[in-house]
Amino acid sequence: xxxxxxxxxxxxxxxxxxxxxxxxxxxxxxxxxxxxxxxxxxxxxxxxxxxxxxxxxxxxxxxxxxxxxxxxxxxxxxxxxxxxxxxxxxxxxxxxxxxxxxxxxxxxxxxxxxxxxxxxxxxxxxxxxxxxxxxxxxxxxxxxxxxxxxxxxxxxxxxxxxxxxxxxxxxxxxx
Numbered sequence: 001x002x003x004x005x006x007x008x009x010x011x012x013x014x015x016x017x018x019x020x021x022x023x024x025x026x027x028x029x030x031x032x033x034x035x036x037x038x039x040x041x042x043x044x045x046x047x048x049x050x051x052x053x054x055x056x057x058x059x060x061x062x063x064x065x066x067x068x069x070x071x072x073x074x075x076x077x078x079x080x081x082x083x084x085x086x087x088x089x090x091x092x093x094x095x096x097x098x099x100x101x102x103x104x105x106x107x108x109x110x111x112x113x114x115x116x117x118x119x120x121x122x123x124x125x126x127x128x129x130x131x132x133x134x135x136x137x138x139x140x141x142x143x144x145x146x147x148x149x150x151x152x153x154x155x156x157x158x159x160x161x162x163x164x165x166x167x168x169x170x171x172x173x174x175x
Contacts, residue, residue: 010132012038018060019044020051020077021097022069026120030064030097033124037131048072052080055088062134064118067098067109074098075112082113082148090148091141093134097122113149115139 017039019030027044034042043058045051047069055063063081067074074096082090093115098105101119109117116130139150 010038010135012131013040015039015062015131016041016043016058016060018042018051018054018058018063019065020046020048020054020063020069020074021066022046023066026066033122033127036124037128048074048077048080051077052088055081055092059088060092062093062095062131064095064097067096067100067105075108078109078113078149093138093150095130095134111147113147115150 012034017034019027019034019042021027021030021044024046027046031042031044043054043060045054048065049072051063051065051072054060065074065077072080078094078096081087081092081094094113095116095118096109096114097118097120098109099120101117106117116133118126118130141149142151
């Protein structure tokens with residue numbers, strides 16, 4: 001992988017990544033890919049229940065989770081990780097790795113607390129870019145009545161302060 005992808009090359013040796021996927025072959029693929037990227041501490045779980053258990057024991061810095069699993073899928077895993085009072089760490093960044101990439105699914109993943117989204121099949125280049133995104137652009141967390149998770153707003157406003165939402169119109173621009 002060339003440095004042209006990114007000006008900074010990260011040393012992922014100390015990073016702890018938990019991969020949650022019910023497919024043994026996919027867990028092997030992710031293990032190989034992460035190790036090629038330099039990750040030395042990779043943990044595995046076969047579903048969301050196992051994933052929560054591993055979050056207590058393995059203490060990951062980042063979780064990469066499949067969506068469709070049984071008995072607990074990726075959505076339920078993320079909701080429990082973010083909202084359950086016994087959660088091991090509701091602030092762990094979660095990268096959803098799935099073949100289900102319709103816009104409604106991407107938006108749903110964002111709305112239940114996923115940090116990043118990656119489509120299967122995944123390349124090392126895309127995986128690297130998502131890991132870098134989690135590191136370089138940590139998202140603040142938001143709590144409301146019906147949501148806790150990474151801030152869903154991606155665009156950074158160039159305005160700040162009390163009037164950052166103020167929109168100039170023809171009627172107020174001549175004042």
